[in-house]
Amino acid sequence: MLNQLLVKPAQRTLNTSHLYHPKPRFCLQLTTVAESPPPPEDATVAKLVLESDPKSLAETLSNYSFKWTPNLVDNVLKRLWNHGPKALQFFKHLDRHPTYIHSTSAFEHAIDIAARLREYNTAWALVGRMRGLRRGPTPKTFAILAERYATGGKAHRAVKVFLSMHEHGCHQDLNSFNTILDVLCKTKRVEMAYNLFKMFKGRFKCDSVSYNIMANGWCLIKRTPMALQVLKEMVERGITPTMVTYNTLLKGYFRCGQLNDAWEFFLEMKKRKCEIDVVTYTTMVHGFGVAGEVKRSKRVFDAMVKEGLVPSVATYNALIQVFCKKDSVQNALLVFEEMVGKGYVPNLTTYNVVIRGLCHSGEIEKGLEFMKRMEEHGCKPSVQTYNVVIRYYCDDGELEKGFELFEKMGNGTCLPNLDTYNILISAMFVRKKSEDLVVAGKLLIEMVGRGFLPRKFTFNRVLNGLVLTGNREFANDILRMQSRCGRILRNVKL
DNA sequence: TTAGGGTTAG
Incomplete structure (x- = not known):
């Protein structure tokens, strides 16, 4: 039934339903796709692992x-970045290989993935293992850990990671100090970064990079007066502000939203004979434009060209987004x-914006034509590209087309992420059909199988939907899966 | 992976 619902009967169809599944969990059909070249080896391995x-x-x-x-x-x-538990299983398998030994970079990927799953113990075990094999840890290893702690809401632990680096045989220097400041600032823990900065700025002989990181931090949380304060302090300490400093402010x-202040600041930069660069202009084009001042934005763009500065792809991207x-x-x-006519090569952002x-x-x-166009020009659509188009198809009621793209992702080289599943699951509620809710349930099972942890809201929504449409038994299956869910992540131990 | 400019919805 579902197959008929999601496919246009007149089209020639081919059942491919999830090629990388042991058994198809649900059967969605899609139109025949053109023969594509064989996937690269890493894609084959990723598919097998999944x-x-x-x-x-x-x-x-x-067997291979x-x-x-x-x-x-x-x-x-x-490739398995969005499938953490699977990635770790793969890593663990090779960790016991008789001849192959994991590289520093493989360890760092695994540590990143484990920490992203909040499997901090696993991550630290890997740090120990890489040290034992004399493959690290490197400053980058600690940058990764600090970032994962900070994004996981554990900023204090991030600071501790930095402070304990030397205990793991890794020297602390200005670079690593700047990194921890940046990690804290980017996760909006600017006060904490500033305290650390005040405490250690003498010891690490902070440079313009440190000051720029702090100024940017304050700007990120919209506290420009504090950013100005950093600039002042910087000058007082005899450190010359750079173009990065000015562009940051x-x-x-x-x-x-202080457009006038931005303009004044720009004029001041000009007055002081700053070497205004392409970043300055791109910031202005984007800033004025997204604030609704399209004409002004275009005027800035034209002024830039008139002054002999060459716009970058990013400048064009800004203008395109504004329009x-x-x-x-x-x-x-x-x-x-x-x-394109001028010889620029649009990048992923350009295509995604368009x-x-x-x-x-x-x-x-x-939009789909542009997706083809980007592929033809060697720019692979990202998961975001797919998600956008799938979302709009679903919003438009074109569910089968959304699923067609979803299938294409699974078959090809761009694996779906959490958003993809959420978009599709939400779409299954629009028609209020029993069959659709069964699909939603199956998608939920599939996403859990791939290591995504659905939000409680998603579980409840699907469960309610199934119960209301009389799919009580299936709802019970899902309920059992939900209770197992918490254990899934914990089962991946190294 | 030591800093600044382009992608993300409701």
């Missing part, structure tokens, strides 16, 4: 003659074509 039951992973992989190299392992781990003004958001996609496309703009104005098919 498909295999953890217990049979070793056996599965031994992969030649394990640091590069291959790194790429597999990168300029961006800070825009972030606070998409505050003007029209048609004008944005004109800028896009102008950019595709989002098109979808937003109801031109999803045209």
